Amino acid sequence: MPHAVIVAHGQPSDPEPAEASLAAFAQNVGALAPAVSVHSATLAAPGALETCLDALPDGTAIYPLFMARGWFVTSALPKRVGSRAVRILDPLGIDPDLPELAAAALHETLSDRGWPVEETDLVIAAHGSGRSPNPAKVTLDFSTNLGKLLQFNTIRVGFVEQPPSISEAASGSGHMAICLPFFACTGGHVLEDVPSELAHAGFSGAVTSVIGELPPIQKQIADRLTRALCP
Known part of the structure; x- marks a missing residue:
């Protein structure tokens, strides 16, 4: 089964509640995408994205739960991904639908x-x-x-x-x-x-x-x- 990670900004001052909320969101999305294993991580939780990606295979897709293709999507996220063989999809806010x-x-x-x-x-x-x-x-x-x-x-x-x-x-x-x-x-x-x-x-x-x-x-x-x- 292919894997995807929904990534959001999170709350730097208190990362855990946002992590839990995003995990529940990803579970809801996963129920609507039975052919995909859907995971989640916020950028604000130290090491959460890296730990998640290291447990997943090459070809995993990242869905940025952001409203614009701004600095977090174009700079911060790719930097955190590093050399991992993943695919970063377009963020939510620019979805034409x-x-x-x-x-x-x-x-x-x-x-x-x-x-x-x-x-x-x-x-x-x-x-x-x-x-x-x-x-x-x-x-x-x-x-x-x-x-x-x-x-x-x-x-x-x-x-x-x-x-x-x-x-x-x-x-x-x-x-x-x-x-x-x-x-x-x-x-x-x-x-x-x-x-x-x-x-x-x-x-x-x-x-x-x-x-x-x-x-x-x-x-x-x-x-x-x-x-x-x-x-």
Whole structure:
């Protein structure tokens, strides 16, 4: 059976909870990809990735659970991989099917609440970066493509690490509003920064799971791994 490793950033200040959360995520993906043995490791846990890869054969695929092809994916991850004969796949955030899959999940949220899409505001809460324009560009491209699929009343984008802030983006949204956290995993930003920013804005709408943990996305990752390893 071929092997794959889902790799996420993790939490440097407290690596173990993020390791456990990613392991549960990988187990869910593995259940959807029965032809692939799915493992996990965070970059923040010292030696976790290296130990995992050393136990796996050549040809193992690495799936970066990141929202952009940034420094962690293009520099930190390959450095940690070293000379091991593995294949690094494209990260989640640049998957061309992501807008359509997110649209399906958002449509379900709209249906559950009985909200017409054209009367609902969407707030996309993302990480951003004070050093590189790439993360913001990935988010804005996603929002543009999503807007072609679902005609929300407004689509607003806010960031943790650059302007506009999430609170600025969410301010003035109506009671029919959905916040979609554009993050691969539920970490500190999602548990602390996003709720704080939404509260500051007086946001009273619905907040979905992070995009990486939406059911259609987990199935997509499973399909990507299966296609990459079982042609």
